[in-house]
Amino acid sequence: MNIRLLNDSDAQVYREVRLRALKNDPDAFGSTYEQEETKPLGHIIERIHHTKDQFTLGCFDESNTLVGIVNFSRENRLKTAHKGNIYGMYVEPQFRGRGVGKALLLALIERATKECEGLEQIHLTVVSNNKSAKRLYVSLGFEVYGIEPHALKFDEQYFDEDLMILRLRLLN
Numbered sequence: 001m002n003i004r005l006l007n008d009s010d011a012q013v014y015r016e017v018r019l020r021a022l023k024n025d026p027d028a029f030g031s032t033y034e035q036e037e038t039k040p041l042g043h044i045i046e047r048i049h050h051t052k053d054q055f056t057l058g059c060f061d062e063s064n065t066l067v068g069i070v071n072f073s074r075e076n077r078l079k080t081a082h083k084g085n086i087y088g089m090y091v092e093p094q095f096r097g098r099g100v101g102k103a104l105l106l107a108l109i110e111r112a113t114k115e116c117e118g119l120e121q122i123h124l125t126v127v128s129n130n131k132s133a134k135r136l137y138v139s140l141g142f143e144v145y146g147i148e149p150h151a152l153k154f155d156e157q158y159f160d161e162d163l164m165i166l167r168l169r170l171l172n
Helices: 008-024 033-037 041-048 100-115 131-139
Strands: 002-005 054-060 066-074 083-091 121-127 143-154 157-167
Touching (some): 008 041, 008 083, 100 131, 121 131, 121 143
Antiparallel strands (some): 054 066, 143 157
């Protein structure tokens, strides 16, 4: 497995994985397949464009196929710049349970802490009934600090989301 920063040339393959994610696990994301499939490639390039405060990592298998993705974005306001957010985490179903998600998150945490001076905490949200994802996040030190009832609504069904935090100061 090879984890690396995605760049403009990865936009098309990222888009394909993202669309599969939305199709395979529609209740796990705030966006929908229908919303994303019509977005031009330029939008995807903007999404994965990296700076020290925003980046997308991808995990590639031995045949250089993208099998996992995760995004990071640091808050940009003066009073919230100590916080960052993880979003869009996805691992292709046939690669789950092999440590891909954990490796992606560890690489993200390492990069974020090195690149983002003053970063103290990383936040994420996860659908409350997604037990395997929650187990992964907890194993890396994330803690639930709240629950947003009815955070998502899809096909007339509501989904609560757990709000999770990783306090980096405790790691230093």
